[in-house]
Amino acid sequence: MKQFDVNILGCGSALPTLQHNPSCQVVEMCEKVFMVDCGEGSQLQYRKSKLGFGKLNQIFVSHTHGDHCFGLIGLISTLGLLGRTGDLVIHGVPDLELILKPQLDYFCKDMSYKVLTNTFDPKKSEVVYENRSMKVTTIPLEHRVPCAGFLFQEKQADRHLIREKIDFYDVPVKERVNIKQGADFVTNEGKIIPNSQLTRPADTPRSYAYCADTAYKEDIVDIIEGVDLLYHEATFTESDISRAKKTGHSTARQAAMIAKQANAKKLILGHFSSRYTDNTVLLKEAQTVFPNTILANEGLCESL
Template sequence: MEKFEVDILGCGSATPTIQHNPSSQVVNVREKLFMVDCGEGTQLQMRHSRLRFGRLNRIFISHLHGDHCFGLLGLISTLALLGRTGDLFIHSVAGLEEILRPQLDFFCKDNPFEVKIETFDPVNSEVIYEDKSVQVKTIPLRHRVPCAGFLFREQEKEAHLVAEMIKFYNIPIKELAKIKQGADFVTEDGAIVPNARLTRPATPSRSYAYCSDTAYSEKIIPIIEGVDLLYHEATFTQEDASRAKTTGHSTAKQAAEIAKLANVKKLMLGHFSARYTDNNILLDEAKVIFPNTILANEGLREKL
């Protein structure tokens, strides 16, 4: 099966600690690396995780709080030092161009590639990137500033051919592509062989949803329904629910409630507040509601 993995580079909140780096992760789809957020220390964590800088495809920035984008300038500078020549595309809410461009003009004016920033509307869910392997769609989130999460979904796969049937009906190679896409086969004497006899159902497409930073919002449920893995911020415990509401964040209990309502297969908690020295308190809170929950951690590589 082709690769679909999530590497956690940082899962802390605004204040860096000796436990966690600020937010960043990489989604690896068939060796194409898609970065989600880029807090301080991201490029060092890429080294620790042995991720290849040359395979970095695109960067997606959820919102313009520093713990999600302060690492961009250093990463871009390093990409130039490593010899990148292809343009780098960054998808972001509006405002990043005005913030980042002056820094690039000063520190990276001789870069051998261009940084192209494409903005999206964080209010509406929309497809912002698509290729033959994956589609990326925004997830409107509730935070103190415009913010969106991202849904990575493999493109629909073709049906599997039943080799014995293909051989039995002596089907020409030129017909196989159409059969994979659902066509029946017509023999030389005009008999129709139904597609269901020639194929097995395609392998289900895998999906990953990233939701950070956000207050509790059931509006995201139809978008993330049934995903294989949901990363949902759990900045606070339920004991600090009032603080979560004030700052536009979620508790671990609320993250678990969203996972349960959305029928996701697995929940990963992240964006931990620096006030908790042991994140297991968050894990325990979530597992009461949604047992298949894990904690994010730097260096974790989750395979879908």
């Protein structure tokens, strides 16, 4: 199977701590590298990860709070210093364009590449990026400012040819594409060879959902149904649920409830409040509802 990795570069919340960096992740899939959110210091975390700046393809920004976007202009500038020539596309809410433009005009006038922004409506679930192998869909979230999560999905691949059967029936090369897509084969004598005898099923498509900075929102369950891996913010414990409601965040238990309702296979908790010096209290709370839960941490790489 092709690589599909989620790398955690930062999983803290707004107030800086020595324990965690601000929000940033890198998703490697279908031979491309995508960044999700870019808090302060993300480019340093990226360099530590040894992923390679030249591989970065697109950036997805959930919302315009600083702990999710303060690192953008530094990263953009560094890519220019490194001689990048290919366009960099940044997907975000409309306000992101207002924030970036004056910074780009002042700091990045003569860069060797273009920064393009693709804005989306955070109130709608829509495809914002797509290629032959995968797509990225927005997930409307509920926060103090317009905010969206992102669902990374592989597309269903073609079936696998059974080489010995293809050779045995002398299937012409020009017909193999159709057979991989499910067609039967008709021999020169008119005999129909069922597709099931010529192919094996393709690998099941994998998916990853990123839901950072949101109040408890059951509406997203249908969008992320059956997801292989879910990252959901868990800023607070249930003992601080009033604070969570006031600030537009979730508790660890609420994150676990979303994972359970969505039939997710695995849950990663993140976006930890600085008030908790030991994040295992969040983990234990979530695991009472959804046992297959782990804590995000800088350097964590989850392979799907």
